[in-house]
Amino acid sequence: MIVRCTHIISPVTDEVENDHPGIRIGTEHPVLEVLTKPDQVLLRIPDRLDTTEYRDTPSLWDAAMFTVVSDRMPRCWVAELEEGRLTLAPRAWQRPGFWEDYFDEMPAAVEEYDRLKAEILADS
Structure with a gap:
């Protein structure tokens, strides 16, 4: 799944911003994970840092910021429903504590992330 950022909603203030260090308006991003809550849909996307120099910092962003460019779902995604939240992501990332690890x-966890991120990018 690939999305294009149309506007930026601050993850801290929920206000519309013109710029943010983690994302740019008009750029396309692969979606690594979809997380739904009763009142919000969040997309996890990799940041725009040069990952050859820095470790990737995948962040959650409000889905309202994006339009879908490609709705092709990665083959490694599975759906999980827990406590009213629906998640579409690789099974390994859905285990409690994965993102903290x-x-x-x-x-x-870093190895699992890198491996599954590569699978997702290959399917995008």
């Missing part, structure tokens, strides 16, 4: 730079 990733951001804490646990080697197994």
